[in-house]
Amino acid sequence: MHFCLDIGGTTTRGALFSTGGKILVRAGATGAALSLGAEHAAGIVREVWQQIKHTKGSEAPLESEIGIVAGIAGATIPGEAAKLTEILSEFASLRIVSDGYGALVSATNGAPGTLISVGTGLTGMRLFENGDSIAGSGWGFPIGDQGSGAWLGLCAMQDLTKYIDGIAPIQPVSADFVSQILAISGADRFDILHWQKNAKPKNYASLAPVVVKFAQGGDEYCLSLMQRAAREITELAQTLLPQNPTSHTDDPVTKPIWLSGGLSTPLLPYLKTGSAKINWRISRSEPLSGLYLLAAGKAPVENVIPRAVV
DSSP: OEEEEEEOSSEEEEEEEOTTSOEEEEEEEEOOOGGGOHHHHHHHHHHHHHHHHHHHGGGSOOGGGOEEEEEETTTTSTTHHHHHHHHTTTSSEEEEEEHHHHHHHHHHTTSSEEEEEESSSEEEEEEOTTSOEEEEEOOOTTTSOTTSHHHHHHHHHHHHHHHHTTOOOSSOOOHHHHHHHHHHHOSSHHHHHHHHHHOOHHHHHTTHHHHHHHHHTTOHHHHHHHHHHHHHHHHHHHHHSOSSOOSGGGOTTTSOEEEESTTHHHHHHHHHHHOTTSOEEEOOSOHHHHHHHHHTTOSOOOOBOOOOOO
16 A cells, blocks of 8 residues: 655645555645744644544554655755655555656656646646656745745735835725725735734745635736736746757647646636647646556656756
8 A cells, every 4th residue: 555645735645555556544734844944844744644544544654664665845845845755654664756756657647747736826847758857946935936826915915005105006906806805905004014923835836716706806906916827927938948849749839738726727818829839738647646656657757957056
């Protein structure tokens, strides 16, 4: 059996797979990206495992008999993955990959391809024929993840504080939108300052559904935010695509860029409008399936080639 975990900034999903790939038990918990620390992540992993053990009862394997494959947001933060492995020493093994890689091999069934995951954070990856991969974004909030849910929430809060100060944004902000954001962040200056002092990426991302809802209703300001997010994602996509396609299968019009994550579907119309030459497609396969493929040796081991800085 294989214990697989898809760990993001807002949500953690886990499953116990049979050797043949059947999901035996599912469980979930709050997010545990490694930006929140290895200790927090370890607590969430154990919480999910205890749920699985409770469901399986006497049929549950011992920790010493089960290996973990986990796709974790923030997997490349120096030292945190090693610390997490040390803390979870009761398990037979722990293999950590980036959450984007789990989603990528799930979308392509382990074959070469490109995926951008848009949730609380944002990351893009491309897997090559030789098993190497490259990654883009994934720098973490707030310096990176442009186009993500947390980024949308940050933009909304930045413009909201200007609105409160009497500085008019480029697009008019509706009173209904302001009231719904204030219902989350607090209604006065003291409340907002207190909220932002304690806010994590998932708290900023909690504002994104408000932006999506008002954009779908035609709100000009929220439409502009969604369009900005789509431009950020398109810029990332361009860095992952072949610069000089050598075959028909390398053409971005032919070969899709897969999208996953909670914001992929709401953003799809804006991506298609803003970049018609890219074949955007929503991945219908959950990242846990890709993590099973890695656990079973049916997908290439993650081997990210660093990009040159200069």
